[in-house]
Amino acid sequence: MTTSASPREPTPTDRLLAALGGLLSGFVSLAVAELVVAAARPEASPVAAVGGAAIDLAPVGLKNWAIRSFGENDKIVLQTGILTVLAVLAALVGVLALRHRLAGAAAVLAFGVVGAVAAVNRPDSDSFTDALPSLIGAVAGAALLYALIGRLLAPRPGTSPDRAASADRRGFLLVAASTAVAATVAGALGRALGGTRSRDAVTSRDTLRLPRPASAAPAVPAGAQLRVPGISPFVTPNKDFYRVDTALIVPKVDADGWRLRINGLGVTGEPMLSLDDLFRREVVERDITLACVSNEVGGPYVGNARWLGVRLADLLREFGVKAPSEGGPADQIVARSADGMTIGTPVEAVLDGRDALLAFGMNGAPLPFEHGFPVRMVVPGLYGYVSACKWIVDIELTTFDAYDAYWVPRGWAARAPVKTQARIDTPRSFARPEAGTVPVAGVAWAQHRGVRRVEVRIDDGHWQEAELGAEDSRDTWRQWVYRWQAEPGRHTLTVRATDGTGQVQTERRAGTVPDGATGWHSVVVNVV
Numbered sequence: 001m002t003t004s005a006s007p008r009e010p011t012p013t014d015r016l017l018a019a020l021g022g023l024l025s026g027f028v029s030l031a032v033a034e035l036v037v038a039a040a041r042p043e044a045s046p047v048a049a050v051g052g053a054a055i056d057l058a059p060v061g062l063k064n065w066a067i068r069s070f071g072e073n074d075k076i077v078l079q080t081g082i083l084t085v086l087a088v089l090a091a092l093v094g095v096l097a098l099r100h101r102l103a104g105a106a107a108v109l110a111f112g113v114v115g116a117v118a119a120v121n122r123p124d125s126d127s128f129t130d131a132l133p134s135l136i137g138a139v140a141g142a143a144l145l146y147a148l149i150g151r152l153l154a155p156r157p158g159t160s161p162d163r164a165a166s167a168d169r170r171g172f173l174l175v176a177a178s179t180a181v182a183a184t185v186a187g188a189l190g191r192a193l194g195g196t197r198s199r200d201a202v203t204s205r206d207t208l209r210l211p212r213p214a215s216a217a218p219a220v221p222a223g224a225q226l227r228v229p230g231i232s233p234f235v236t237p238n239k240d241f242y243r244v245d246t247a248l249i250v251p252k253v254d255a256d257g258w259r260l261r262i263n264g265l266g267v268t269g270e271p272m273l274s275l276d277d278l279f280r281r282e283v284v285e286r287d288i289t290l291a292c293v294s295n296e297v298g299g300p301y302v303g304n305a306r307w308l309g310v311r312l313a314d315l316l317r318e319f320g321v322k323a324p325s326e327g328g329p330a331d332q333i334v335a336r337s338a339d340g341m342t343i344g345t346p347v348e349a350v351l352d353g354r355d356a357l358l359a360f361g362m363n364g365a366p367l368p369f370e371h372g373f374p375v376r377m378v379v380p381g382l383y384g385y386v387s388a389c390k391w392i393v394d395i396e397l398t399t400f401d402a403y404d405a406y407w408v409p410r411g412w413a414a415r416a417p418v419k420t421q422a423r424i425d426t427p428r429s430f431a432r433p434e435a436g437t438v439p440v441a442g443v444a445w446a447q448h449r450g451v452r453r454v455e456v457r458i459d460d461g462h463w464q465e466a467e468l469g470a471e472d473s474r475d476t477w478r479q480w481v482y483r484w485q486a487e488p489g490r491h492t493l494t495v496r497a498t499d500g501t502g503q504v505q506t507e508r509r510a511g512t513v514p515d516g517a518t519g520w521h522s523v524v525v526n527v528v
Contacts (some may be wrong), residue, residue: 007481010099010415013169014098015064015095015098015170017169018094018095018149018151018152019020019091019095020094021097021148021149021176022145023094024093024127024144024176024180024183025090025093025094025108025141025142025144025148026086026087026089026111026141028137028140028141028183029046029108029112029137029138030046030141030187031137031184031186032141032186033045033115033133034133034187034190034191035186035193036132036133036137036190037133037190038192040132040188041130042249042252042463043124043125043199043339044119044125044130044131044133044134044135045081045132046112046115046137047079047117047216048082048249049112049122049134050118051075051116051220051248052122052246052248053077054078054082055248058186060410060412060469062345064293064512064513065388067244067294068296069390071300072242072243072244078187078248079248080489081087081169086465089111090108093145097149098152101145101146101150102146104145104149105145105146108145109136109138109139112134112135112137112138112141112142113134113135114134115133115134115135115137116130116131116132116135117238118134119133123339123340123341123342124339131289135275147175149175151171151175152169152172160474161241164348166346167307171300187273188360193466196276198252200254201253201369204254204356204374205366205374207376208366210308210360211279211283213283213284213285213308214282215284216285217375218472220235220287220472221471221472224469224470224472226441226467226469226480226481228439228441229426230425230426230441231425231426231443231481232443233474234304234472234477235287235304235363235467236303236305236362238305238362238363238371240303241303242292242301242302242303242307244292244301244384245368245390246339247339247341247391249339250370251337251369251391253338253373253391254392255275255366255373255374258274258374258393259272259273259274260272260273260278260375260392260394261394261395262397262405263391263395264334264395264396264397264398264399265329265330265398265399266321266322266328266397267320268321275360275374275375278309278310278358278375280305280314282306282311282314283306283308284309284310284355284357285361286307286380286473286475287305287306287473287476288307288357288476289302289304289380289475289477290304290305290388291384291386291445292383292385292514293383293384293385293386293416293515294389295420295512295516296511296517297509297517297518297519298423298522298523299423299425300522302421302445304476305362306362307361307378308360308361308362308364309358309360309361309375309453310336310357310358310359311356311357311453312350312356312379314349316333316350316395317346317351321347321351321397322351323347323351323352329397330347330398330399331346331348331399331400332345332347332397332400332402332403332405332414333347333350333396333397334395334396334397334403334405335377335389335394335396336392336393336394336396337390337391338392338393339391341390341391343386343406344400344403344404344408344414345379345386346386347397349379349381354381356377356378356380357378357379357507358376358377359372359375359377359378360373360374360375371390375391375392376389377392380447380448381418381448381449382416382417382418382447383515384406385412385416386399386407386415386416400414400415410513411513412514413515416514416515417516418447418516419505420422420445420449420505421444421445421505421517422444422495422497422505422521423442423444423495424442424495424521424523425443426439426441427440427493427523427525428523429524430526431523431525431526432525432526433527433528434527434528435528436485436486436488437479437484437486438483438484438527440456440481440483440484441482442480442495442521443478443479444477444478444495445476445477445478446497447475448475449479449500449503450500451468451471451477451478451498451499452500452502453497453498454468454478454482454496454498455495455497456484456493456494456495457494457495457496458491458492459491459492460491464482465482466480466481466482467480467481467483468480474500487494488524488527488528490524490526491524491525491527492523493522493524494520495521495522505518507520
């Protein structure tokens with residue numbers, strides 16, 4: 001007969017095997033949960049749910065540190081960290097179960113409850129079924145741990161204690177090995193079954209034929225791309241375009257089933273649009289530079305692409321929406337993503353004549369999944385967190401007083417026009433260029449205002465005007481180059497830009513919170 005307490009004093013080998021049993025119970029919990037996820041949805045996975053909750057609850061400073069330290073790998077680091085913590089806790093629970101089997105099993109169940117609570121409290125959760133993967137997985141893991149510890153410690157009648165322990169350990173290892181194989185198969189089966197929806201979405205993207213634009217973007221001017229090694233390309237390839245969002249699992253939305261709901265203050269009816277409905281409207285193509293509010297001075301989270309879509313202003317006006325300046329009752333557009341993210345955008349900015357788009361094409365191809373397939377918002381002149389909703393499924397017209405979008409309660413401003421910035425791409429910090437002519441070059445941006453001038457300063461000298469690449473539009477960045485006659489020694493290179501209104505970029509250094517970083521970008525080089 002087994003009890004919740006050990007029938008004999010555990011040995012170091014017992015503790016090692018118990019820790020292994022705890023790890024295995026955690027593995028089984030996740031594998032069974034993965035199998036159940038196939039019947040629910042990928043976002044209900046315990047790791048995804050807990051990871052999403054961690055992102056939501058993390059302080060702004062910690063999020064900025066993660067983006068700054070790990071860049072677009074921040075989500076991989078987070079998932080790895082969650083799994084590492086779970087592994088350590090599972091091993092400790094296994095050791096605890098040597099003394100108290102029921103307490104160990106209860107601890108595993110408690111982890112399941114945490115995952116279940118996190119899953120049902122996700123913004124995109126609308127059903128208790130999201131709790132099932134965590135709960136069912138935890139029950140399987142708890143039962144396994146209880147059984148393994150019982151096998152490890154229960155002596156067999158008629159044998160000496162030493163032989164009994166040896167025999168039980170062999171039985172423990174046999175059960176553990178067979179369970180590990182079964183769990184691996186279950187997890188793989190769950191991933192295979194759960195991949196059906198993803199495959200449907202991938203197929204819908206692969207077979208999608210984008211419409212030809214009724215209003216095509218002008219050809220990029222020949223002088224927009226400067227011939228300077230090391231400078232950012234004028235058009236950012238899709239694979240290199242920055243990605244900053246909170247989605248641990250990239251939503252795979254089937255284009256055939258996608259619908260966009262438009263509702264709220266001043267909306268006539270409650271339209272529900274399909275992708276074909278958008279294709280039948282006037283399709284436009286525009287070059288627009290996007291920037292992330294998390295971009296530090298000189299940072300990489302900015303990119304320029306050619307977007308294909310429909311004007312959001314035309315769509316809203318078709319359904320009765322008016323700007324506040326025209327007497328409209330709504331001053332905020334709340335865009336909702338398939339993963340529950342909410343983005344708040346000023347109605348006035350969307351309806352003021354700029355090329356705010358519902359985009360479905362990027363650089364001549366359907367949007368990549370990472371960038372919002374099948375449809376996303378693109379609004380020039382505003383940081384992405386207040387304009388660039390990816391995987392958009394709902395547009396609600398409301399007011400800033402009535403609703404705070406996702407980032408506002410977390411310390412970010414409700415309105416955030418892009419600030420004028422210039423960045424040195426080459427030479428890099430601590431480069432060792434040879435004396436002589438050294439091209440100092442980079443990009444500058446002030447979306448929807450344009451860039452009028454870029455200046456470079458060497459050490460504490462006078463500002464020198466740089467050569468500007470041709471302007472594509474006031475909604476795109478501009479390349480620039482200053483051909484420096486470099487002398488040997490250590491030098492500090494600084495850049496600043498002036499926007500199309502004549503406003504010079506401020507020198508004042510400020511962090512990204514609450515509405516974007518400010519300051520001049522500098523690099524230090526050693527000329528040899």
